[in-house]
Amino acid sequence: MSEMFLVTGGAGFIGSHLVAALLAEGHRVRVIDDLSTGKRENLPEAVEFLEGSITDAALMHAAAAGIAGCFHLAAIASVERGIEAWLATHAVNLGGLITVFEALRSRPVPVVYASSAAVYGDSAELPITERAAKHPLSAYGADKLGCEQHALVAHHVHGIPTLGLRFFNVYGPRQDPRSPYSGVISIFCERLRAGEPVAIFGDGAQTRDFVFVADVVAALRAAMSGIKSGDVWPAAVFNVCTGRATSVCELAETIAGLCGRRADIRFAPARKGEIRHSLGAPEAARAALGLGEPTPLRQGLAATLNWLETTPLKP
Numbered sequence: 001m002s003e004m005f006l007v008t009g010g011a012g013f014i015g016s017h018l019v020a021a022l023l024a025e026g027h028r029v030r031v032i033d034d035l036s037t038g039k040r041e042n043l044p045e046a047v048e049f050l051e052g053s054i055t056d057a058a059l060m061h062a063a064a065a066g067i068a069g070c071f072h073l074a075a076i077a078s079v080e081r082g083i084e085a086w087l088a089t090h091a092v093n094l095g096g097l098i099t100v101f102e103a104l105r106s107r108p109v110p111v112v113y114a115s116s117a118a119v120y121g122d123s124a125e126l127p128i129t130e131r132a133a134k135h136p137l138s139a140y141g142a143d144k145l146g147c148e149q150h151a152l153v154a155h156h157v158h159g160i161p162t163l164g165l166r167f168f169n170v171y172g173p174r175q176d177p178r179s180p181y182s183g184v185i186s187i188f189c190e191r192l193r194a195g196e197p198v199a200i201f202g203d204g205a206q207t208r209d210f211v212f213v214a215d216v217v218a219a220l221r222a223a224m225s226g227i228k229s230g231d232v233w234p235a236a237v238f239n240v241c242t243g244r245a246t247s248v249c250e251l252a253e254t255i256a257g258l259c260g261r262r263a264d265i266r267f268a269p270a271r272k273g274e275i276r277h278s279l280g281a282p283e284a285a286r287a288a289l290g291l292g293e294p295t296p297l298r299q300g301l302a303a304t305l306n307w308l309e310t311t312p313l314k315p
């Protein structure tokens with residue numbers, strides 16, 4: 001059945017992939033985005049587009065009219081911005097989520113929202129299960145944890161069914177390699193395919209759990225279906241990860257191999273405060289949301305490189 005979904009932050013990296021998937025399923029899609037990092041050209045014509053901030057309560061009310069569910073992805077997804085502009089990022093990253101819930105109080109519909117592995121901080125427990133201690137090390141992570149707490153309130157006090165997804169390191173086409181906040185994969189892909197050296201901070205043995213954007217979209221859609229059908233507890237939070245650790249050196253070598261060359265790695269001093277290992281436990285999400293096997297890293301990297309090859313960079 002065709003339904004209308006609202007996607008906040010739909011012009012961004014993850015949001016634009018979700019929008020494409022929803023449209024392909026025959027749904028109608030409304031996007032609210034202030035284009036601070038998102039791009040209008042990431043969205044097809046078929047989308048109803050509202051340009052503005054999720055912190056604008058009147059605009060959010062208009063955006064919520066007639067929707068069957070909301071995917072809340074808009075955020076200032078940057079630890080660095082949280083340091084430079086603590087209060088302003090808090091207003092968007094936590095205040096924005098509450099504005100979304102406020103707009104839905106009078107007519108509750110399910111909300112699937114983006115949380116982050118940043119809620120765990122430097123976890124001693126590996127792989128990190130949903131029950132691991134939450135010790136965020138940044139304003140960004142603290143706000144994402146706050147989102148989870150307010151989502152519980154939205155459910156218990158206001159009857160809004162919610163489901164939070166803690167994304168680990170998401171990668172794939174449309175992650176802007178020129179952005180100072182883009183992931184290590186975008187930067188490595190861009191440099192290694194051009195035959196340029198890459199900088200690795202520290203010894204390169206630090207590991208991350210890299211999850212391909214298509215798998216994240218599958219989790220978002222399964223979460224919405226699960227919450228609508230009542231199959232998933234309506235205030236749950238799950239990891240979205242692969243359960244596979246990849247070191248930064250291994251990542252550089254794999255990308256270089258896909259480009260048909262050896263990686264020219266320049267080691268730089270370790271960054272202060274960088275987390276050594278991040279590895280998620282995907283089992284709970286797989287069981288609750290019926291998710292399949294994650295996309296193998298080589299396959300996801302090949303798709304990302306292919307996108308870079310075929311997409312001319314715009315100034």
Ligand SMILES: NC(=O)c1ccc[n+]([C@@H]2O[C@H](COP(=O)([O-])OP(=O)(O)OC[C@H]3O[C@@H](n4cnc5c(N)ncnc54)[C@H](O)[C@@H]3O)[C@@H](O)[C@H]2O)c1
Nearest residue numbers: 009012013014033034036037038053054074075114167170
């Ligand atoms: N990419 C990752 O690895 C990752 C990991 C964990 C969590 N997340 C979360 O996933 C979500 C999507 O992240 P992304 O990687 O696609 O980042 P992104 O920056 O590409 O997308 C965020 C979108 O939100 C929009 N936005 C920002 N502030 C807004 C505001 N005030 N009003 C309206 N729109 C606003 C931006 O323009 C952008 O289109 C975010 O909530 C982010 O915190 C991402």
